[in-house]
């Protein structure tokens with residue numbers, strides 16, 4: 001580390017005057033910010049009852065990933081009603097059967113930067129067990145044509161409702177900012193392919209390309225009224241791999257005539273445990289999970305193949321690449337060691353469509369917005385939270401670090417519920433649980449207040 005060795009000069013009259021002017025400017029800016037905060041709070045409180053009604057209706061009518069037709073159409077109507085120019089049906093998936101329900105609402109309001117704010121819209125195949133009066137009882141067909149229950153178990157309905165709230169606040173406070181606001185409804189976050197589908201469909205050629213992108217996510221680890229910030233890496237890359245372990249089938253009583261892929265698969269699985277433990281630096285985070293193993297039909301048959309499905313997580317791209325290479329190397333070497341011929345070595349593949357990049361919150365952007373959030377919500381209500389190895393595809397909108405992005409967490413359960421969980425040791429139901437139940441009013445309110453304050457800061461005149 002180096003230290004600047006500047007000369008310390010006594011403060012002359014000009015320096016004092018400049019410092020006074022700077023302090024005055026800062027004071028004026030923060031007074032203007034406080035005024036805007038008060039206006040935002042007033043607008044949100046005026047709108048909140050209606051938004052909560054909207055939220056409950058949306059919660060009761062969830063749609064699975066790539067099936068967000070109604071959610072998208074309703075959001076488009078709300079954005080139009082708030083004065084935004086809407087482009088809908090954005091999204092091209094590799095499978096032509098999947099329709100793109102992504103949309104954007106654009107509000108052009110003079111010169112200045114372009115800010116993108118994303119809300120994801122999809123729900124999960126989970127049977128809701130919250131017992132809430134507005135609980136989902138909906139069932140629908142998944143991609144495979146199988147009927148499944150559907151629930152907004154990740155709170156994306158909170159995100160959609162909050163985006164509508166932000167849309168209205170920013171439209172009503174148009175005289176306070178200058179620039180272009182792009183509000184984006186993203187499909188298929190849970191399947192990690194919605195952001196990519198929108199970009200593949202020419203999103204950034206069809207709308208003003210953003211200078212900054214923001215998103216929020218509700219969660220059950222911090223109380224309502226608070227938000228959580230994670231500067232730098234916040235969520236991991238997620239990579240799906242398949243390893244098809246091939247053998248030579250035969251009778252269970254005659255191993256000498258076969259090459260047993262079950263034993264080979266077991267060997268590969270155990271060796272894969274050494275990748276993170278022995279090949280990755282302890283200063284880099286990584287996870288390698290063999291999530292499924294399928295092979296064989298009967299106890300006295302040696303099958304001729306076993307399929308492994310893997311999930312890899314890391315923050316750094318080089319760590320991800322190392323793990324992918326290691327899976328291929330270990331699988332091949334184990335098969336050669338078992339005497340498999342070259343033409344029966346394991347088939348190792350990466351499922352590119354299901355890849356999510358890491359989410360790295362831009363540190364400078366996070367530092368700029370932290371005091372803005374503290375002013376709008378109270379200093380005690382802005383907390384730093386540790387990174388997670390979960391994944392999100394919001395990072396895609398940042399084009400591999402070219403556009404600074406920030407996703408912040410919004411607390412969704414009451415302080416009393418959290419205190420009770422601490423006392424009993426029974427954790428609060430988290431996202432994806434059939435019992436996940438963010439408290440609507442304070443969660444939506446905090447989400448809109450925080451996001452509007454951030455937007456007014458980033459687009460301020």
Ligand SMILES: [Zn+2]
Pocket residue numbers: 154190431432
């Ligand atoms: Zn989720």
Ligand SMILES: [Zn+2]
Pocket residue numbers: 154155156189217431
């Ligand atoms: Zn989610």
